[in-house]
Amino acid sequence: MAPKQSLMHHQFVHALQHEPIPCATAGCHGPVEVHDLSQVRDRVKVFEARCPECGWQARLSGREQVSPPWDDAAILVMADEHLMHQQPSCPFDGTPVVFTSLPNPRRKAKYRLSCYYCGRQVEMDWPPAEARR
Numbered sequence: 219m220a221p222k223q224s225l226m227h228h229q230f231v232h233a234l235q236h237e238p239i240p241c242a243t244a245g246c247h248g249p250v251e252v253h254d255l256s257q258v259r260d261r262v263k264v265f266e267a268r269c270p271e272c273g274w275q276a277r278l279s280g281r282e283q284v285s286p287p288w289d290d291a292a293i294l295v296m297a298d299e300h301l302m303h304q305q306p307s308c309p310f311d312g313t314p315v316v317f318t319s320l321p322n323p324r325r326k327a328k329y330r331l332s333c334y335y336c337g338r339q340v341e342m343d344w345p346p347a348e349a350r351r
Contacts, residue, residue, distance in 0.1 A: 227335070230278045231313060233265040234334060241269040248272055261337035280335035283310070288331075288338055296331060297342070308333035 225242075232239045239250045248271030256263040262280035269275070288296075288309065296306035296315050306315045313335035320341065322328040327344035 226276075226278060227311070227313070229267065229276070230263075230265065230280065230335060233267065233278050234263060235314060239267055241272060241274055242276065243269065243272045243274045246272040246274065250274075252278075256334075261332070261334070261339060263334040280313075280333075280337065282337040284337050284339075288340055293331065293340060293342060297344075306331075308336060308338065310338070311335050 229239050231237075233252045233254075239252060241248045241250050246269060248269040250267050250269050253266045253268075254263065255266055261284070262282045264280075265278040267276045267278055292309045295309075299306040300317055306317075307313060308315055311333070313333050316332045316334065318330045318332065320328040320330055328341060329344050330339055330341050332339045
């Protein structure tokens with residue numbers, strides 16, 4: 219990633235995880251306010267960051283790229299990390315992957331794994347078939 223894109227990705231990850239973002243204006247130590255502009259069904263999140271002290275603002279957005287999809291091995295690694303209470307990350311861009319519990323009428327656990335930076339998503343039964351052996 220280019221340096222500016224790397225910084226924007228770093229800020230995006232902080233916004234996604236509700237962590238503080240430092241103001242990008244040199245010498246300003248103001249608190250940055252972050253607002254999630256995304257809709258519930260958006261595959262890629264968009265945040266607006268603004269420093270009320272100096273007026274700096276930025277739009278932090280993912281870059282949708284859903285191809286190629288995650289392969290079975292990557293999904294299994296993310297599931298294992300989730301089981302071990304570690305933070306799984308997207309193998310394509312390093313963004314934390316979010317596990318969302320989905321309703322399932324047959325009382326089997328079902329999750330959606332989402333990378334809100336690249337937009338990749340997959341639904342899986344829990345635990346994965348590979349983990350049940």
